[in-house]
Amino acid sequence: MKALAATGDRTLVRFADAPEPAPAADAAVIQVEAFSVNRGEILAMTGAYGTPTAPGTVMGQDVVGRVVAAAADGSGPAVGTRVVGHADGGGWAERVPVPTSALVELPDAVPATTAAALPLAGLTALRLLRHVEAPADKKALITGASGGVGHYLVELATAAGIAVTAVAAAPERGARLAELGAAKVVHGVAHADGPFDVIFESVGGDVFADALARIAPGGTVLWFGQASLQPIRLSFFDYLTVTPFTLKHFPHWVADTTDAEDLRVLVELTATGRLHPELGRVADWAETAHVLADLNNRRIRGNAVLTITA
Ligand SMILES: NC(=O)c1ccc[n+]([C@@H]2O[C@H](COP(=O)([O-])OP(=O)(O)OC[C@H]3O[C@@H](n4cnc5c(N)ncnc54)[C@H](OP(=O)(O)O)[C@@H]3O)[C@@H](O)[C@H]2O)c1
Known part of the structure; x- marks a missing residue:
């Protein structure tokens, strides 16, 4: 064949x-x-x-x-x-x-x-959302939102009552995200107003630390990819005075x-x-x-x- x-x-x-x-x-x-x-x-x-x-x-x-x-x-x-x-x-x-x-x-x-x-x-987005306890009225940041997983995540998270800020590189990359329910679409994490109860991170590099700088006290980071191929760099001391957050590694096949x-x-x-x-x-x-x-x-x-x- x-x-x-x-x-x-x-x-x-x-x-x-x-x-x-x-x-x-x-x-x-x-x-x-x-x-x-x-x-x-x-x-x-x-x-x-x-x-x-x-x-x-x-x-x-x-x-x-x-x-x-x-x-x-x-x-x-x-x-x-x-x-x-x-x-x-x-x-x-x-x-x-x-x-x-x-x-x-x-x-x-x-x-x-x-x-x-x-x-x-779709399976990835659906299963990521199951890690969010009591989603209604939470605020979430989704990096890489213009991608395959990102579009589903925006729509499903919004349907669960989460106020989503979606990050896309440019207006045309994020054009559908507001229609799918995103409360805000920003072009760069630097433009995202925190703090966020949940951060869905799949880009890596500096994006990870920029997103983490916007975590709410006691918030959760769901870490599921590294689309940029760049490893993340973090300094423990930057978070010394932050109320502990949770960092969850996410493989979609563990369900x-x-x-x-x-x-x-x-x-x-x-x-x-x-x-x-x-x-x-x-x-x-x-x-x-x-x-x-x-x-x-x-x-x-x-x-x-x-x-x-x-
Ligand atoms: N953990 C798991 O089980 C699991 C399952 C599925 C996928 N993943 C991972 O999750 C990520 C998203 O998957 P996907 O299928 O949605 O991928 P995708 O469609 O390619 O989306 C990735 C998004 O990341 C953004 N991005 C930002 N900086 C980037 C860079 N330097 N290079 C490439 N993309 C960049 C892009 O948006 P802009 O161009 O708008 O910035 C792009 O739309 C990937 O890393 C994938 O490997 C993990």
Whole structure:
């Protein structure tokens, strides 16, 4: 079958022949109609952490399509069911196995391109918010808010009653965030009025310390990324007189819920008009290398989705 394989160089991916999926007993095979790409996949391919992905590897987690082979263990949807899933890699391909614990049926009302934007970014935002106790009337700062996770976080946090200040590099990068509910959209943390009960931080470098300087007494920092690739620098002494705050490290895969349970929530919110995936780019999968470059260079707002025409 046709797939997009990692090249190991700056082109990131190119079309290649890949073997047909060999699913585990608890996985269904999906005929992929649309998938999304995430910054995390670029970071993995370029070796931002650890060894770069081996050339030939097929990346891809967020997929929408139809089941062409049901799971051998009898779990999950039947052949022909339209689904959205969170694959463990291999999704930038015509067919991919997805564990049924990470797969849900997709109602006709939700277009494939919209649903493909949901899994990784949506699960991350949903699970981040579960770390906020008694969210109503809290004030939150969201850095990197113009990105895939950021748009969901702004809308879901606002719906939970949080007054959100969203940081985006420029007006066009933050154009949707006020519509999704942000109380304020600022272009740089320096323009954010604190103090904030919660800080969602995923940019790193100086942004982290600038954001932390705005923490409210007893506040919480949810630390979930380093999009700038720059490590954070902090001096303990800058916070000596601050009432203790909590710093929580957040990996999205540590959760009490399955991906399927949370995908069901995201699909339901989308189908009922309470969640609005921001599709900054939709293109044919032949354009994936260009789209990845644009995502890497902060030229895409929200999520980027690629489609596979039969
Ligand atoms: N912990 C987890 O489980 C988990 C899960 C998913 C994602 N993540 C991480 O969370 C972060 C956001 O993910 P995402 O998929 O939403 O990424 P994304 O769509 O690329 O968004 C990242 C945002 O960061 C902002 N940014 C500020 N300075 C940047 C810089 N120097 N380089 C790149 N971006 C910069 C950009 O906004 P402006 O251009 O407007 O400044 C961009 O929109 C990434 O670091 C990702 O690896 C972590």
